[in-house]
Amino acid sequence: MSKPRDGLGSLLPVLNYLKPYKARLVAASLALLFTAGATLSLGWGLQTLIDEGFGGGTSADLRSAIGLLLTIAAAMAVGTFVRFYLVSWLGERVSADLRKAVFENIVRLHPGYFESNRSGEIMSRLTTDTTLLQTIIGSSFSMALRSSLTLVGALVMMFVTNLKLSLIIAVGVPLVLLPILVFGRRVRRLSNQSQDSIASVGSYAGEIIQHIRVVQSYTREQFESDAFALEVERAFAIARKRIRQRALLICTAILLLFAGMSGMLWEGGQDVISGRMSGGELGAFVFYAIMVGSGVATISEVWGELQRAAGAAERLVELTRTQSLIADPVTPCSAQLSSQPSLALENVTFRYPTRPDVAALEAFSLPIESGRSLALVGPSGAGKSTVFELLQRFYDPQEGRVTIDGIDIRDLNLQQLREQIALVPQQPALFTGDVRYNIAYGRPNATEAEIQAAARTAHAHEFISQLPAGYDSHLGEQGVRLSGGQRQRIALARAILNDPKILLLDEATSALDTESEYHVQKALEELMQGRTTVIIAHRLSTILHADKIAVMDKGRLVATGKHQALLQDNALYARLAQLQFRESDSES
Numbered sequence: 094m095s096k097p098r099d100g101l102g103s104l105l106p107v108l109n110y111l112k113p114y115k116a117r118l119v120a121a122s123l124a125l126l127f128t129a130g131a132t133l134s135l136g137w138g139l140q141t142l143i144d145e146g147f148g149g150g151t152s153a154d155l156r157s158a159i160g161l162l163l164t165i166a167a168a169m170a171v172g173t174f175v176r177f178y179l180v181s182w183l184g185e186r187v188s189a190d191l192r193k194a195v196f197e198n199i200v201r202l203h204p205g206y207f208e209s210n211r212s213g214e215i216m217s218r219l220t221t222d223t224t225l226l227q228t229i230i231g232s233s234f235s236m237a238l239r240s241s242l243t244l245v246g247a248l249v250m251m252f253v254t255n256l257k258l259s260l261i262i263a264v265g266v267p268l269v270l271l272p273i274l275v276f277g278r279r280v281r282r283l284s285n286q287s288q289d290s291i292a293s294v295g296s297y298a299g300e301i302i303q304h305i306r307v308v309q310s311y312t313r314e315q316f317e318s319d320a321f322a323l324e325v326e327r328a329f330a331i332a333r334k335r336i337r338q339r340a341l342l343i344c345t346a347i348l349l350l351f352a353g354m355s356g357m358l359w360e361g362g363q364d365v366i367s368g369r370m371s372g373g374e375l376g377a378f379v380f381y382a383i384m385v386g387s388g389v390a391t392i393s394e395v396w397g398e399l400q401r402a403a404g405a406a407e408r409l410v411e412l413t414r415t416q417s418l419i420a421d422p423v424t425p426c427s428a429q430l431s432s433q434p435s436l437a438l439e440n441v442t443f444r445y446p447t448r449p450d451v452a453a454l455e456a457f458s459l460p461i462e463s464g465r466s467l468a469l470v471g472p473s474g475a476g477k478s479t480v481f482e483l484l485q486r487f488y489d490p491q492e493g494r495v496t497i498d499g500i501d502i503r504d505l506n507l508q509q510l511r512e513q514i515a516l517v518p519q520q521p522a523l524f525t526g527d528v529r530y531n532i533a534y535g536r537p538n539a540t541e542a543e544i545q546a547a548a549r550t551a552h553a554h555e556f557i558s559q560l561p562a563g564y565d566s567h568l569g570e571q572g573v574r575l576s577g578g579q580r581q582r583i584a585l586a587r588a589i590l591n592d593p594k595i596l597l598l599d600e601a602t603s604a605l606d607t608e609s610e611y612h613v614q615k616a617l618e619e620l621m622q623g624r625t626t627v628i629i630a631h632r633l634s635t636i637l638h639a640d641k642i643a644v645m646d647k648g649r650l651v652a653t654g655k656h657q658a659l660l661q662d663n664a665l666y667a668r669l670a671q672l673q674f675r676e677s678d679s680e681s
């Protein structure tokens with residue numbers, strides 16, 4: 094991941110996201126200008142109040158001066174309402190659009206992307222970075238704009254009101270602000286550190302809670318408490334440093350500001366006493382000077398935030414622009430696939446991008462006949478799952494090709510390819526939602542009858558009917574807990590409903606209870622009828638049923654054939670058969 098640039102240039106792409114809202118942007122700018130004008134004319138109101146309201150000597154003078162102040166205040170209030178609403182709206186809108194754009198892009202990225210970029214980091218970009226951007230567009234950016242406007246305006250008004258005093262201020266303001274800015278920067282750095290350490294306290298606790306069973310089963314509670322306490326204390330130590338600096342900052346700021354102000358009042362007061370300047374002018378002048386000072390302070394304050402926002406923007410825009418390495422071909426092949434397609438890996442060599450030095454498959458050739466079943470067997474790490482990854486085109490091989498009905502799968506539209514295939518994984522993924530939603534995940538518009546028929550074929554209907562709310566029972570994190578065998582049958586029902594031409598089955602290695610095993614086995618047999626099937630096989634019964642067995646080792650094809658022949662001819666297979674293949678209860 095690239096490091097953010099220092100400047101604010103990386104905020105530029107975000108401006109594209111403002112384009113659709115031009116009218117609001119213009120309205121917000123007008124409101125900004127209007128409010129800045131109103132704020133500045135407060136100085137004039139103040140001057141009128143002192144010179145004419147107090148100095149005029151009558152209640153009528155006072156009334157009209159206060160009336161003027163109220164009018165200006167009302168204009169300011171209305172302008173601020175419009176400005177605040179519009180600018181915050183833009184901030185929220187842009188970050189919502191960015192969130193959507195990021196998610197829309199990453200959900201289509203090649204799976205390999207998520208190996209080199211941790212999902213936690215991507216999540217944090219989606220939430221933290223967009224939130225940062227939202228506050229910054231919604232508040233810091235508008236603060237900076239507003240302050241720049243009032244700063245320039247107040248400077249002009251200052252010089253108009255009193256040239257000599259203005260020159261004194263021009264020298265004085267930096268003298269007062271410099272130490273404050275230096276201190277402020279130090280405080281900000283410490284507060285960033287403080288935030289980081291709080292975040293690490295949070296993630297530490299998160300990990301422990303997630304693995305609470307392991308922690309308790311190894312009786313590491315005290316150790317974890319102590320380690321956690323250490324993290325918390327570290328965060329506290331940083332926080333203590335930060336608040337000490339902050340207290341110092343406030344104290345220095347008060348002293349310096351009022352010292353400066355006193356100097357100015359001394360100089361200006363002399364002029365008022367000698368009659369060169371009215372009291373109202375001095376009042377207005379002080380007002381403008383305060384606005385200049387606070388404008389400079391605000392801008393320097395939000396500058397750091399704007400830089401952080403630029404970093405966040407750059408990372409987000411990068412995420413919306415990352416290209417998937419697995420993309421549709423420019424001119425997809427238009428050929429229709431047969432109803433029982435044949436598959437083949439032809440001289441495939443493949444290395445995972447994260448492990449370029451080891452070939453997961455090497456010069457691997459394996460035809461898979463149409464409508465037949467093939468069992469893949471081999472020791473752990475042989476490359477069986479890798480074959481599945483390539484057949485679904487989650488990766489492209491570096492050499493050789495994968496074909497379906499003789500067509501290179503890189504020439505097919507991804508959707509056309511993946512529609513033909515259903516995968517039943519070893520550990521089925523269930524989404525938060527009810528049973529019906531999970532079964533119909535691949536075909537959301539399936540009818541209730543179709544869903545139930547699929548569940549029946551998967552031998553799942555019976556146990557689903559016994560769940561508290563049947564097909565409406567909630568699965569996922571807070572939902573009903575299903576056993577391993579039940580989860581598999583839901584996954585089978587999902588595959589059945591999709592009616593795929595090609596079935597990829599990763600058989601569970603973990604033992605299911607006898608009844609589950611029986612049901613899963615039966616469901617599988619039905620599902621395999623008339624489909625091209627590839628199975629990563631662990632059960633003897635599956636292997637015996639398969640039309641062909643392919644023995645793999647270290648990314649190479651070692652032998653193919655039938656069980657009996659392989660037992661005699663292939664030492665690796667004989668050993669695997671002896672050690673690994675579990676007898677299925679229904680078969681033995």
Ligand SMILES: Nc1ncnc2c1ncn2[C@@H]1O[C@H](COP(=O)(O)OP(=O)(O)OP(=O)(O)O)[C@@H](O)[C@H]1O
Binds near residue numbers: 479480
């Ligand atoms: N995502 C990945 N990134 C890098 N290397 C991987 C990845 N997945 C698998 N490998 C490596 O590729 C090789 C083949 O792995 P694969 O998962 O295909 O084996 P397998 O035969 O399915 O094993 P098992 O039966 O244990 O699941 C192994 O050396 C493994 O470490």
